[in-house]
Amino acid sequence: TMQTKVQNKKRQVAFFILLMLWGEVDSESIQYSVLEETESGTFVANLTKDLGLRVEELAARGARVVFKGNRQHLQLDPQTHDLLLNEKLDREELCGSTEPCVLPFQVLLENPLQFFQASLRVRDINDHSPEFPAGEMLLKISEITMPGKIFPLKMAHDLDTGSNGLRSYTISSNPHFHVLTRNRSEGRKFPELVLDKPLDREEQPRLTLTLTALDGGSPPRSGTSEIHIQVLDINDNIPEFAQELYEAQIPENNPLGSLVITVSARDLDAGSFGQVSYALFQADDINQPFEINAITGEIRLRKALDFEEVQSYDVDVEATDGGGLSGKCSLVVRVLDVNDNAPELTMSFFISPIPENLPEIIVAVFSVSDADSGHNQQVICSIENDLPFLLRPSVENFYTLVTEGALDRESRAEYNITITVTDLGTPRLKTQQSITVQVSDVNDNAPTFTQTFYTLFVRENNSPALHIGSVSATDRDSGTNAQVTYSLLPPQDPHLPLASLVSINADNGHLFALRSLDYEALQAFEFRVGTTDRGSPALSSEALVRVLVLDANDNSPFVLYPLQNGSAPCTELVPRAAEPGYLVTKVVAVDGDSGQNAWLSYQLLKATEPGLFGVWAHNGEVRTARLLSERDAAKHRLVVLVKDNGEPPRSATATLHVLLVDGFSQPYLPLPEAAPAQAQADSLTVYLVVALASVSSLFLLSVLLFVAVRLCRRSRAASVGRCSVPEGPFPGHLVDVSGTRTLSQSYQYEVCLMGGSGTNEFKFLKPIIPNFPPQGTEREMEETPTFPNSFPFS
Numbered sequence: 001t002m003q004t005k006v007q008n009k010k011r012q013v014a015f016f017i018l019l020m021l022w023g024e025v026d027s028e029s030i031q032y033s034v035l036e037e038t039e040s041g042t043f044v045a046n047l048t049k050d051l052g053l054r055v056e057e058l059a060a061r062g063a064r065v066v067f068k069g070n071r072q073h074l075q076l077d078p079q080t081h082d083l084l085l086n087e088k089l090d091r092e093e094l095c096g097s098t099e100p101c102v103l104p105f106q107v108l109l110e111n112p113l114q115f116f117q118a119s120l121r122v123r124d125i126n127d128h129s130p131e132f133p134a135g136e137m138l139l140k141i142s143e144i145t146m147p148g149k150i151f152p153l154k155m156a157h158d159l160d161t162g163s164n165g166l167r168s169y170t171i172s173s174n175p176h177f178h179v180l181t182r183n184r185s186e187g188r189k190f191p192e193l194v195l196d197k198p199l200d201r202e203e204q205p206r207l208t209l210t211l212t213a214l215d216g217g218s219p220p221r222s223g224t225s226e227i228h229i230q231v232l233d234i235n236d237n238i239p240e241f242a243q244e245l246y247e248a249q250i251p252e253n254n255p256l257g258s259l260v261i262t263v264s265a266r267d268l269d270a271g272s273f274g275q276v277s278y279a280l281f282q283a284d285d286i287n288q289p290f291e292i293n294a295i296t297g298e299i300r301l302r303k304a305l306d307f308e309e310v311q312s313y314d315v316d317v318e319a320t321d322g323g324g325l326s327g328k329c330s331l332v333v334r335v336l337d338v339n340d341n342a343p344e345l346t347m348s349f350f351i352s353p354i355p356e357n358l359p360e361i362i363v364a365v366f367s368v369s370d371a372d373s374g375h376n377q378q379v380i381c382s383i384e385n386d387l388p389f390l391l392r393p394s395v396e397n398f399y400t401l402v403t404e405g406a407l408d409r410e411s412r413a414e415y416n417i418t419i420t421v422t423d424l425g426t427p428r429l430k431t432q433q434s435i436t437v438q439v440s441d442v443n444d445n446a447p448t449f450t451q452t453f454y455t456l457f458v459r460e461n462n463s464p465a466l467h468i469g470s471v472s473a474t475d476r477d478s479g480t481n482a483q484v485t486y487s488l489l490p491p492q493d494p495h496l497p498l499a500s501l502v503s504i505n506a507d508n509g510h511l512f513a514l515r516s517l518d519y520e521a522l523q524a525f526e527f528r529v530g531t532t533d534r535g536s537p538a539l540s541s542e543a544l545v546r547v548l549v550l551d552a553n554d555n556s557p558f559v560l561y562p563l564q565n566g567s568a569p570c571t572e573l574v575p576r577a578a579e580p581g582y583l584v585t586k587v588v589a590v591d592g593d594s595g596q597n598a599w600l601s602y603q604l605l606k607a608t609e610p611g612l613f614g615v616w617a618h619n620g621e622v623r624t625a626r627l628l629s630e631r632d633a634a635k636h637r638l639v640v641l642v643k644d645n646g647e648p649p650r651s652a653t654a655t656l657h658v659l660l661v662d663g664f665s666q667p668y669l670p671l672p673e674a675a676p677a678q679a680q681a682d683s684l685t686v687y688l689v690v691a692l693a694s695v696s697s698l699f700l701l702s703v704l705l706f707v708a709v710r711l712c713r714r715s716r717a718a719s720v721g722r723c724s725v726p727e728g729p730f731p732g733h734l735v736d737v738s739g740t741r742t743l744s745q746s747y748q749y750e751v752c753l754m755g756g757s758g759t760n761e762f763k764f765l766k767p768i769i770p771n772f773p774p775q776g777t778e779r780e781m782e783e784t785p786t787f788p789n790s791f792p793f794s
Contacts, residue, residue, distance in 0.1 A: 029117035031102075032083065036091040036122050044074060044083040044120070051107065051116055055081050061109040066348050068369055073103060073120060091122045092159045096309075099124075099161040106396065108348060113362055115395050126164040126217025130156040132225035133282065137211070139193070140324030142232045143201040148194065150180070152316065152328050154281050155190035156213035156223050163216045171227075172210040179211065186314065193227070201231040235323025239265040239276045246317070246331040248299075252307040253338045260290060263297045265319030265327055272322025281316035281328075290315060290333070299331070307337040308371045339376040339425025344369050345433050348398075353438035356409040363389065363437055364401040368421045376425035383417055389437075391419075409439040410476040443481040443535025447473040449543040456511065459550040460519040468502070471509040471543060473531040481535035489528040489542060498527050502547070511545070519551040520592045553646025555592035557600055559654040562587070571657040576628045584613065587620035587654050589642040599645035605653060606639035613658070615640055622656060634660045 032045050047063070048055050058081045065074050065083070075086040095101035100121055107116040133154055141151065158166040169191035171179040176199060180192045191211060199207075207229040214222050241263060248261040267274045278297045282288035289303035290313070299317075313333040320326040349365035370377045381391055381399050388404040401417070415437045422430040449471060456469035475482040486509040491498045503512050509529075525547055532540040562570055562585070572585045591598040602620040607613055612632065614625045622638065636658040643651040 029104075029119055031119045031121060033121040033123055034085065034089065035125050036089050037125060037127060038085055038088065040085050040087050042085045044085060047076065047081050047083050047107065055079075058109070061111050061114075064108050064348075065105055066108050066346075066367070067103065067105045068346070068367070069344070070346055074105065089122050091124050091161075092128065094122060097159075097161060104396070106398070108365065110349070113365065113394075113400060115398065117396065124161050124164050126160055126215060126221060128159040128164075128215075129221035130158040130166050130213035130215055130223040132156045132211070132213065132223055134225060136226045136228060138228045138230065140230045140232050140320075140326075141195070141199060142235050142323065142325060143199050144234045144236065145195055145199065147196055147198060151193040151195070152281070152318070153179075153191040153193055153211060153227070154225070155188065156225075158213075158215050158221075160215060160217070165215055166213055167216040167220070168214050170212045170214065172212075174207065174209055176207065177209060177229075184314065188314070199229075199231045205231050207231075230324070232324040235269060235273045235321065235325050237268040237273070237321070238325035239267040239319035239321050239327040241265040241317070241319060241327055241329035244329050246329060247334070248331065249334045249336055250301070250305065251336045251338050252305040253340055254301055254305065256301055256304065258301050260299045260301060260333060261331065263292075263299065263317050263319075263329060263331065265297070265329070267319075267321040267325070269321060269323060269325075273325070275322045276319045277321075279318045279320065281318055282313075288315070289313070292317065305335050307335045307373070308341065311335055337373045337376055339372055339423060339427065339429060341371040341376075342429040343379045343421040343423050343431045344371075345419060345421050345431055347433070347435075350435060352436065353440040354403070354407070355440050356407045356442050357444060359403060359406045361403045362400055363403065364435060365394075365398065366401075366419070366433075367396070367398045369397060370423050372423065372425060376423055378424040379421050380424070381419065381421050383419055387415060387417060389415070389417060407439050409441050409478070410445060413439050413441075413478070415439070441478045441481050443477055443533065443537070443539060445476040445481075446539035446541050447475040447484045447531045447533050448541055449473045449529075449531065452543055454543060454545045456545060456547045457550055458513060458517055458547055460517050460552045461554060462513055462516055464513065464515050466513045467510055468513050468547065469511050469545075471504075471511065471529050471531075471545065473509065473541070473543075475533050477533065477535065481533055483534045484531045485534070487530050487532070489530045491527050493525075496525055496527070498525075501525065502527070504529060517549045519549045519594065520555065522549060523594075524548045551594045551597055553593055553597040553644065553648070553650060555597075556650040557589045557591045557642040557644055557652045559642060559652055560588040560590060561585075562654060562656060564652075564654055571659045572622075573659050573661050574624070574628070576630070576632075576660050576662055578624050578628055580624055580626050582624040584622040584624065584658060585656060587615070587622065587640050587642065587656070589620065589652065589654070591644050591650075593644065593646060597644055597646035601643050601645070603641050603643070604638060605641040606637075608636040608638070609633060612636065613638055628660060632660060636660070 030045075030050050034042070034044055048058060051058075058076075063076060063081060065072065065076060067073055072086050073089060074083050076082070077084055091101045094103065101124070102119050102121050104117070104119045107118060108114075109116075137154055139151055141149075153169075156166060156169075158164075166189050168181045168189070169179050171177060171193070176195060176197045177193050178196055180194055181189050182192055183189055191213075193209075209227040209229065211225045211227050212222050213224070214220050242265070243263075246261055246263055250258075250260055263278065265276050265278070267276050277294045278292050279294065280288070280290060280292045280299070282290070287303075289301060289305055290299050291302040292299045297317075297319075299315075312335060313331075315331040315333065317329050317331055318326050319328075345366055345368050347364060347366045349362075351363060354361050354363060368379050368381055370379050379397070381393075383389060383391055383401070388407060390402050390404050392400045392402060394400055401419070416434060417437060418432050418434045420430055420432050422428050450473070451471075454469065454471055458466070458468045462468075471486065473484050473486070475484055485506045486504050487506060488498060488502070488504050500514055501517075503514055504510070505512075509531075511529075527545055527547075528542050529545055530540055530542045532538050574582065574584055587602060589600055589602075591600060600620075601617050602615045603617060604613065604615045604622075609632065611625055612628075613622055613636070615622050620640070620642070622640070638656040638658060640654045640656060641651055642654060643649050
């Protein structure tokens, strides 16, 4: 009735809920169970309670459920982390005839990595009815068959297992037969028809019975097949097989059409009653992989075998003679496993990129499996030997891929890792999976300059903001860690005004001169530049830069002697008895530049009497070019050109006044340019008188000379009537750079002639008339150390 059905459904729902809430926990793993065909999202278990962890810890450690083959039968509730069904489960699809149907899985936790073994048992419900391989069966039974004769029938097949599987057979009510339910050794049940009352062909030549197969479900399900019985005429011998049970083994990779086994039966009758034909009785004739030759009894393969799906087959073979009598035997075919399945690799966890400088980082977690059995199912896992990674086995064929040590991104930023899984079968099969692991950068490298010491050359008088050179630094890191900036470091010399000399572009390291440089003021300077990356913390380094200022020819030669300061010029005295090459004086000049810009050369630009005097080009010495004569003028004006070797060359001139005298003891007072002509015609007597007076007044003149020199040096005034003495650190007698004295003779003198006042004065060392021997030798004259070397004379 309808009420009874409602009560049964309520009992089923209550029983289903109890089963859903029940989980088994053993010493090795946690087991849960659920009925097949349960709706998706149904609660299975409280994972936090079973694992002894809080919901927050499960969320923080990224709890996940991992099944074999990437099938997600369960899911975790994101809020409560309860185990829920992810999909409807069909036990027959998942496990076939295997009982119990257990699906192992793992609960994977991270940080630290941890596994919890668990399994889900899918329990059967009665959702399949028994089915016969054919809707009709034909039996030919001789009328002389005695009661108690057993006739095998085709058995039904039920996909359910356990109590929901096939339980019994019944037959429709009739006076001649009843049915027996038999059990095979593997647990299957097959029907046998038993004759209760002899048949009478003349009374009833044909019978039709209904065979019903019942399962053990509640309520039970059933399937039927029609049995058509044809009553035969007398035939008193039935075919008999040589064996009641045949057994055969066949590798799963045998080709189609290959022979499995040959069965044989014989019938003692003669004629058509003794001719035997063979037939197979299989649970599913359409899908069964075997076929039999009806005449020879050869059983051959008609469909490919797969050990991973079915490991053995039970087949009934029937032999029937021409009179309709039949005999039966059983055939058990065992399928042998062949290594025809490559291992499978399932990646459960993978992270990339990974940071450098950290050891033993978990990169990946994966599981391996093989659908074969025995040695064919055993696998080994490996990676390349030259990689800094290790494979560590975990539980239940799980492996973790970890770094062997700290990685260095600058040495290698990417690793291509091939994971190879190989089984131990023959031949060995393998599966490879490649992963790419990127290494992220850490700021562990300071920037480095391409040179530790830079030398830059800048020509003086440069324009401000001139680019004088560049420094460059690189950083082996990447990204912002490799971006560098440049700066000037404080100079080690506190007096160096570096901030006003150079600047640096912080982005590209270009150096610029901030102002015009002067070689004569600053020939070279050094400073340090620094570079800093943009990592955290920032790293830096420094380099030394030396700037050399190159000289430009921007200074003209400067004449030190004779002094060209616009004051009264000094006159050089030359005795008329001087030999050719006599050193008159030496022009001394300097150049503020350097190198070839300071190389000076001398040449006589103008002369009162050309050919009388000459200038040496390299040292500026003015010498006589020939013997002097009485016809040569007494006063000469020479203009000497001093030129440097720069490009373009610069020059200066020096004006010399030379006075030819007969002897240094004869005072000779040249008249100014505007003096009367008769002054030049003075006789020699005047000179002799002056010389004699000088000799007689030696003591007085010496005292006066001392006083005059002191007064002249103190005042240094360029007034008329005083001797003009060159300023600066030059002694009263000039010495050339080579160390020789200005004059080649042994006496030293200074002559200062002033014009324009009508009076003249000259100075000499001693009032002694020098002798000029004919041989040209000179007598050395010693300077009196206690008296000044010159005195005014008017």
